[in-house]
Amino acid sequence: MSHEPLVNDTHDDDDFLEAVNDDDYVRPRASSRADTLRARRRVEALLEERRLKRAIEDDWMMLDEEEE
Numbered sequence: 032m033s034h035e036p037l038v039n040d041t042h043d044d045d046d047f048l049e050a051v052n053d054d055d056y057v058r059p060r061a062s063s064r065a066d067t068l069r070a071r072r073r074v075e076a077l078l079e080e081r082r083l084k085r086a087i088e089d090d091w092m093m094l095d096e097e098e099e
Contacts, residue, residue, distance in 0.1 A: 062070075
């Protein structure tokens with residue numbers, strides 16, 4: 032039985048992992064209040080659209096049942 036390595040051992044982890052110095056770390060920019068409100072309004076609009084579509088579908092289903 033051959034015992035071949037499962038991983039390519041030709042490189043060290045140090046070759047491709049880069050250390051992060053806490054002094055050099057830059058925190059990603061937090062979204063502004065305006066961006067947060069805009070995103071919230073967009074989600075609310077999508078939820079309202081979905082709710083309306085379901086209500087319309089339910090109304091159509093009720094009409095179909097009444098005709099039968």
